[in-house]
Amino acid sequence: MIQARHTIKISIRNVTKTFQAGAFAALSGLDLDIHEGEFLAIVGPSGCGKSTLLDLIAGLSTPTSGEIDGAPGADFQQYALFPWRTAQANVEFGLEVRAVPGGERARRAREHLALVGLGGCEGRYPYELSDGMRLRVAIARSLAFDQDVLLMDEPFAALDARTRRSLQDDLLRVWRHTGKTVVLVTHGIDEAVRLGQRVAVMTSGPGRIKEIVDVTFDARASDPRADPAFREYRHRIWSLLRDETAARERKVAIAHG
Numbered sequence: 001m002i003q004a005r006h007t008i009k010i011s012i013r014n015v016t017k018t019f020q021a022g023a024f025a026a027l028s029g030l031d032l033d034i035h036e037g038e039f040l041a042i043v044g045p046s047g048c049g050k051s052t053l054l055d056l057i058a059g060l061s062t063p064t065s066g067e068i069d070g071a072p073g074a075d076f077q078q079y080a081l082f083p084w085r086t087a088q089a090n091v092e093f094g095l096e097v098r099a100v101p102g103g104e105r106a107r108r109a110r111e112h113l114a115l116v117g118l119g120g121c122e123g124r125y126p127y128e129l130s131d132g133m134r135l136r137v138a139i140a141r142s143l144a145f146d147q148d149v150l151l152m153d154e155p156f157a158a159l160d161a162r163t164r165r166s167l168q169d170d171l172l173r174v175w176r177h178t179g180k181t182v183v184l185v186t187h188g189i190d191e192a193v194r195l196g197q198r199v200a201v202m203t204s205g206p207g208r209i210k211e212i213v214d215v216t217f218d219a220r221a222s223d224p225r226a227d228p229a230f231r232e233y234r235h236r237i238w239s240l241l242r243d244e245t246a247a248r249e250r251k252v253a254i255a256h257g
C-alpha cells in the first residue's frame with residue numbers, strides 16, 4: 001500500500017500543562033501531529049485533559065513545558081451567538097472586526113450560511129433557531145472568519161440523536177468542501193469513528209496520546225454501524241478507553257487508600 005504523505009499543520013511536542021502552581025498535572029509529555037486538512041477526533045476518559053489540550057492548540061493558554069508549532073490560525077469554536085444579531089449579522093461579526101468592506105462581508109456571510117444548510121435563514125435571530133441551527137451559524141461564523149483549523153469541544157453533546165446525526169453530516173460536508181483541518185473532542189465512540197479519519201485516544205490524566213487509530217474504511221456511509229469494520233474500530237477504541245478508565249480507578253483507589 002502506498003503511504004500518503006502528510007503535511008504537518010500543528011506539531012505538539014512533549015507538552016506538559018500543570019495547574020495549582022505545578023501541584024497538579026493535566027497533561028504530561030504529550031506528543032501529537034495534526035495533519036493539514038485532516039479530520040482528527042480525540043477521545044479519552046473524563047478529566048484526562050482533552051479541553052486543556054484544545055485550549056493550548058487554540059492559543060488560549062500556554063504549555064508549562066514543551067512546544068506547540070503551527071497553530072496561528074486556530075480559533076476555538078465558540079457556540080455563543082449574539083442574541084441581538086441576526087444569523088447573517090452574527091456571521092458578519094468576525095469580518096467586521098477584520099474591517100472587511102460591507103458588500104464583501106454580506107456576500108461571504110450568505111455564502112457560509114448556505115454552506116451549512118441555512119440559506120434563507122439569514123434574517124432570523126438566535127431565539128428563532130433550533131439548537132442545531134444555532135450551532136451551524138457558529139460554524140459558518142468560524143469558517144467565514146477564514147480559520148484554517150476548526151476546534152470543536154463536544155459540539156453535539158446536548159442534541160438529540162437525529163439532530164446530532166444531521167449536524168455530523170453537515171460538518172463532514174463542510175470539511176470536504178473547504179478542506180479545513182478539524183479537531184473534534186467527543187465522548188462518543190461512534191461519533192469519533194464516523195467522523196474522524198484518525199481517532200486519538202488519550203490516557204487517563206495526566207493525559208498523553210495512548211494510541212492513534214487510523215480509520216481507513218468509509219465510516220461515512222449511510223449506516224456504518226451495520227458494517228463489521230465499523231464495529232471492529234468501535235471495539236478497538238472502546239477497549240483502549242476501558243483500559244484507561246480502569247487505570248484511573250486504580251489511581252483513585254490508591255489515593256484514597
Ligand SMILES: Nc1ncnc2c1ncn2[C@@H]1O[C@H](COP(=O)(O)OP(=O)(O)OP(=O)(O)O)[C@@H](O)[C@H]1O
Pocket residue numbers: 019020024025026044045046047048049050051052053205
Ligand atoms: N484552570 C484550571 N485550574 C485547575 N485545574 C484545572 C484547570 N483546568 C482544568 N483543570 C483540571 O485538569 C484536568 C483536565 O481537565 P479537562 O477539562 O482538560 O479534562 P477533559 O478531558 O476535557 O474532561 P471531560 O472529559 O470531563 O470534559 C481536570 O482534572 C481539571 O479539573
